[in-house]
Amino acid sequence: MEKILRVTRAHAFDYPIVWAEDFNSLSDHMADLHLSCTKICVVTDSHVEKLYAESLLSALPGDIQADLFVFPAGEEQKNLDTVNELYHFLIEKRYSRKDILVALGGGVVGDLAGYAAATYLRGIDFIQIPTTLLAQVDSSVGGKTGVDFRQFKNMIGAFHQPRIVYMNMSTLSTLDDTLFSCGMGEVLKTGLIRNGSLYRWLDQRRSDVLNRRPEALAYMIRECCKVKSGVVERDPMEQGERAILNLGHTIGHAVEKLKDFSMLHGHCVGVGIVGAAWLSVQRGLLDQRDLAWIEEMNSAYGLPNRVEGLSAEKVLEATKSDKKAAGGRIRFILLNAVGNAFIDDTVTNEELLAAIHYIDDSEQKNV
Numbered sequence: 001m002e003k004i005l006r007v008t009r010a011h012a013f014d015y016p017i018v019w020a021e022d023f024n025s026l027s028d029h030m031a032d033l034h035l036s037c038t039k040i041c042v043v044t045d046s047h048v049e050k051l052y053a054e055s056l057l058s059a060l061p062g063d064i065q066a067d068l069f070v071f072p073a074g075e076e077q078k079n080l081d082t083v084n085e086l087y088h089f090l091i092e093k094r095y096s097r098k099d100i101l102v103a104l105g106g107g108v109v110g111d112l113a114g115y116a117a118a119t120y121l122r123g124i125d126f127i128q129i130p131t132t133l134l135a136q137v138d139s140s141v142g143g144k145t146g147v148d149f150r151q152f153k154n155m156i157g158a159f160h161q162p163r164i165v166y167m168n169m170s171t172l173s174t175l176d177d178t179l180f181s182c183g184m185g186e187v188l189k190t191g192l193i194r195n196g197s198l199y200r201w202l203d204q205r206r207s208d209v210l211n212r213r214p215e216a217l218a219y220m221i222r223e224c225c226k227v228k229s230g231v232v233e234r235d236p237m238e239q240g241e242r243a244i245l246n247l248g249h250t251i252g253h254a255v256e257k258l259k260d261f262s263m264l265h266g267h268c269v270g271v272g273i274v275g276a277a278w279l280s281v282q283r284g285l286l287d288q289r290d291l292a293w294i295e296e297m298n299s300a301y302g303l304p305n306r307v308e309g310l311s312a313e314k315v316l317e318a319t320k321s322d323k324k325a326a327g328g329r330i331r332f333i334l335l336n337a338v339g340n341a342f343i344d345d346t347v348t349n350e351e352l353l354a355a356i357h358y359i360d361d362s363e364q365k366n367v
Helices: 026-032 044-059 080-092 109-122 133-139 169-174 177-194 198-206 206-210 215-235 241-246 249-257 265-281 288-300 314-319 349-358 359-366
Strands: 003-009 015-018 037-044 066-070 101-106 123-130 145-149 151-158 165-168 331-336 340-344
Touching: 003 215, 015 026, 015 215, 026 044, 037 044, 037 080, 037 109, 037 177, 044 066, 044 101, 044 314, 066 080, 066 123, 066 151, 080 145, 080 151, 080 198, 080 288, 101 109, 101 165, 109 123, 109 133, 109 145, 109 151, 109 169, 123 133, 133 177, 133 215, 151 249, 151 340, 165 314, 169 215, 177 288, 177 331, 177 340, 198 215, 206 215, 206 331, 241 340, 249 314, 249 349, 265 288, 265 331, 265 349, 314 349, 314 359
Parallel strands: 015 165, 037 066, 037 101, 101 123, 123 165
Antiparallel strands: 003 015, 145 151, 331 340
């Protein structure tokens, strides 16, 4: 059954998140937006194109010109070169400020298409149609868009809210286990920061989630979107509370960068969460049993607790170039309890280095 959640901030944005079983109702929801576009450009990657481009195009309004822009799949394509190619495509096709982009795919597609929409002709509308678990629970909601710059993740970007987020839940059936576990990194993070009940539910309903029972996935994704939409409504530009969504990301992004993006984002976040949880234990905020639980939950959902082949000192240095660093200080996210995260800017280099050593697999083997 179709369900809808609204993301709203007075005088700034108001858009629905729609959960459906297919693309059939997309055209009706677009009609509700009262768009004045004459052209729609569907942006996707070479992997998703083969799976869903044809069925999506057939579900779009028949009286509007639809074009398809496809770029090679992979994080390494999320850069300004690909954006420039998309700009050129839109200019050649004479897209105006009234026309619209549709992001069909995972986080790479959504971030890149959203950034292009934010900057083409100083901003045009776009629609998010996320096809991966990670994109459905995290990147498609909230209006963060951007691309990587050299080895710096999401260093160039803009806040640009979509007009609608439309989730075809059936797309999760074609997701391989590795990408599914990648999405679970953001799901577990969401429970840890603001929804302890969800985290406990994930513990109790492991079999249903891992076997991808539709009702279990629908509940899990909606709970994640409720948390994120609430945070985004209160702090759309990440001036305060929204930073809690970055639990595990300070270390995670550094690992991702040093692994040259060969390690999936959600897996890097999982490792980063363990580092943050360990540091929370050292500060007397969490119990050792909580850390053990967090590590066990990571393992249950296919997420790593350790990383190997990296220098702890280089990981520490990479955290300094993270875009979330402010005034030379790292805004680090710690845990008071499962379901209660907070922002801390007093974490020292020594503490952060110790946390990185804790998640170093080679060091654990030598203990």
